[in-house]
Amino acid sequence: MLKLIPLGGLGEIGLNMMVVEYGDTIFIVDAGLMFPEAYMLGVDYVIPDMDYLRQNRGRVSGVVLTHAHEDHIGALPYLLREINVPVFGTPFTLGIVRHKLEEHELLSTAALHEVLPREHLKIGPFEIEFIRVNHSIVDGVGLAIRTPVGMLVHTGDFKMSHTTMEGMLTDVNRFAQCGEEGVLVLLSDSTNVEKEGHTASSHEIGAELARIIQAARGRIIVALFASNIARIQQIINITARLGRKIVFNGRSIEVSVSIARQLGYLSIPEGMEIDIDDLSRYPDDEIIMVTTGSQGEPMSALARMSAGTHKQIKIHDQDTVILSSKFIPGNEKAIGNIINNLYRHGANVVYEKISNIHVSGHAFREELKMMLNLTKPKFFMPVHGEYRHLVLHCRLAGEVGIPEEHQILAQDGQIIELDDNGFQIRDSICAGRVLIDGKGVGDVGRSVLKERRLLSEEGLVVVNMAFDEETGIVVYGPDIVSRGFVFETETGYLLQDAQCVVLEIVEDITPDVPNRVERMRQRIQSALRQYFFFTIGRRPVILPFLVEI
Template sequence: MTVYELGDDVVVVDAGLAFPRDEHLGVDLVLPDFSYLEGRRVLAVLLTHGHEDHVGALPYVLREVAVERVIATRLTLGLVRSKLEEHGVAAVAELVEADPEGPPLELGRFRVEFVRVAHSIPDSVALVLETPAGRVVHTGDWKLDHTPVDGLKTDVGRLAEIGNRGVDLMLGDSTNAERPGMTGSERLVGEAFRTLMPLRKGRILVASFASNIHRMQQAADVAVECGRQIAVVGRSMRKNLNIARNLGYLSIPDDAIVPPKAAMELPPSKVLVLCTGSQGEPMSALTRIAYDDHSNVAVERGDTVIISAKPVPGNELRVHDAINRLARAGAEVLHQEIAPVHVSGHACSEELRTMLSLVRPRAVMPIHGEYRMLAAHAQLARDAGVPAAGIVMADNGSVVELSGGVARVVDRIEAGVTFVDGLGVGDVQDVALRDRRRLSEHGVLIVVTTVALSDGGEIAPPELIARGFGEDEALLGELREEAERVVAELSSDGISEIKLLQEHLHDEIGQLVYDRTRRRPMILPVVIEV
């Protein structure tokens, strides 16, 4: 999420989310902290394309921030409209379709142009924002694909024309900045499908991102050529496929699509399954199939599973686990390490050099990637002639000022992430995650003791309840004795305050547990007055 502000005029580019890492226990989604926008009038949210890391937080933004309109290209708007309807916020802001071939849009003192770029989802665009303070190019996610599936290439002529006008600042995608050369065309994956699929006699399962419309189209084309029926498994993939078909971005004959249950009754050589789960997500279609837990689809010896995606960093173990399970079931599993079944949607270093030479920005701000990727992109900009003073290395929360053709970091605002846990948004804080992590690593020990209301003396011996801690009866017995000793000592000293009793029980029991086990379970003292 990037906020552009000129006086009281505010526009936002993209509103994406991230998925939780392993240490985010119990967290479902990770949103940007957009509290800076609360109370401000946002003229528009401009979306570069329909991937979750660029549009996924939009429903949450619209609930909390006054946004006048959401502007995106046709497919992106179709995917977003469905998402907003699910969240009940479709009527909150006006949804406006952007045309990359059309005239610029006037948004307050911003003049916005959309420039077509190739990516791993159709209808992706870069943005040009013209203001009295300067001209900015925001590339979005892109690559130079000279043979895209839909024939719509990155508009290098338009980018060169914009470069001729003069660009003060370019914010550029840095995902593949460390990779040499050029990113392969999406058609390479189609050629791999056309080579691999006709040779297979069993069922074929293709797992990819649900938003990769071109990947689905190419797999479906080969399936139809081979006389296979197509089953679509996974809620998000079914939804995106229907939206793309209705809008004309995906063409599959109606009679080629069958329900998953019906597909399993056909001869294996007549079936192609398109499914989600390329990242090993626990409840995804492919993972459930791998664990033989899917109600409609199963794999058996002779089947082929094609994982047509690269594992996102952090997901490798889950993906490898799914591959092992599928192999154990007898399936042949093909992935990018052993077959050309995936290409990236992001520009590699040579393409980034091309973009820099086309746009010729006075300043460059690398975005979208880990810091090492931003640094690699910055080095490419220096090599292209951008002066060191024109390289803006910004972090989340950085305030970058563009004035007089000069861009520099001038301030910081509070920015971070907001966790979504079930229906709760922002109610999971770091302390909650710390407690969850501690419970997962060391367990919990509940100490229940009953004392007399009159003098604080113990009425019944303490009870210990252990979960995830181990059932060492000798140790539990020692801990009960320690709890009795603590209560007796406090009673003899005339201390009957509940908070003090709990504090002493917590500290003494915790120390004994650590001395004996070198572990620190969560200790919850419960004192009942009778």
């Protein structure tokens, strides 16, 4: 039996990581991260729990990457640090991976293997073919995996859209050939299953961008995702037509452009690119700047421009700022604030909500149906989505003719066993999420997050007191200090009154009472909790330090 074990991505958008297993061989499709949810206070990012791989470390033979977005490669350094297996990917994907591993000081030991679309590689009993897909990054691929029980097709992240950079279209013919050969199971991207119809043509997006840029009288600043090389090429082409100069600003965009250029995926006419420090030598209406920060990231170039703190760029009227990207849910407020501030500086701002300047990289419903009809799988398993996306994608497959008993509605951590006769979903392995905070991997859990939440909501009150060990007399305090609770100059009386509350308890419990300090600690905690809730309606964390000396 073939085993599929999703470690992430089947229950959330992001965190994509799938174990494929047959006999003694395991390989992994993607190793992605997820950005923390709002309740994960202080967490930098989230990676899949890799315990299953740790336990089967001897059998893990490789990682195959579909493309270079963080939700597909972000967990790779954490995987390789523990289990150093060969990594397979297309040239641009490995270019980004190289840069990432260098930052993690893992590049020198990593084994990276370049594979091109329509090329094959062998891992144990698996023969894996890369099939080009169109996505919002260059060099994305889906996989056709020939296994002893039949062919598995994994779409990666894809869309069908029929206009893009040369050579970057989804290789529908190859998917069709797989369909003709016979596909046992299709794993397909569910991200946009809620969206009717099909993604807009990037040709139209380019035309709209050109129209806006052509109409602008002053400087133009375009913010977008650093890895969206096709969009960057569109802007370069427009810049060339208008005879403007181009500036790339922002670390991630500089990295991405440099890798794409080296690989020949991006062509910039000689003499067009200038350095940001030479900007002052050109009039505003000869400049197009390409930058980062389209998601409102607080330290990004665009955020600094909107706040007026960017070293080289001061926004003024006549500037046109174009946000050529999606408003990702959760970032809307931050993006909105940046747009408001850009308008306050007098710029004209063009963004997705008011103009047709972005298109998603993930297939809409009509495209998902096309993929199902191209590959004609016997079984269908939706991937890359929250639970509702997976349910809706199963229903969609039903409309295309996959019977319910051939739809595999699986979730992270479940073991799907499969061959030509059927499938079963077996008991789960432990597939949680591991939180990364600073250098700590997994040491921030539920209890630490709960403490952070309590601290964040109402702050903290610390009570300090010392007693003479023998006589029980107070030798210091009560000293009461707060953080994040109240603004003390205005409500200082609150903490003074709290001192009285504490002193009453101390008087009440005479030195001869057994466990006196422990009892005081408990009474102080509950009395202050009541007192603060009664007077000001808040429940700060209360930390009494009572020491005997």
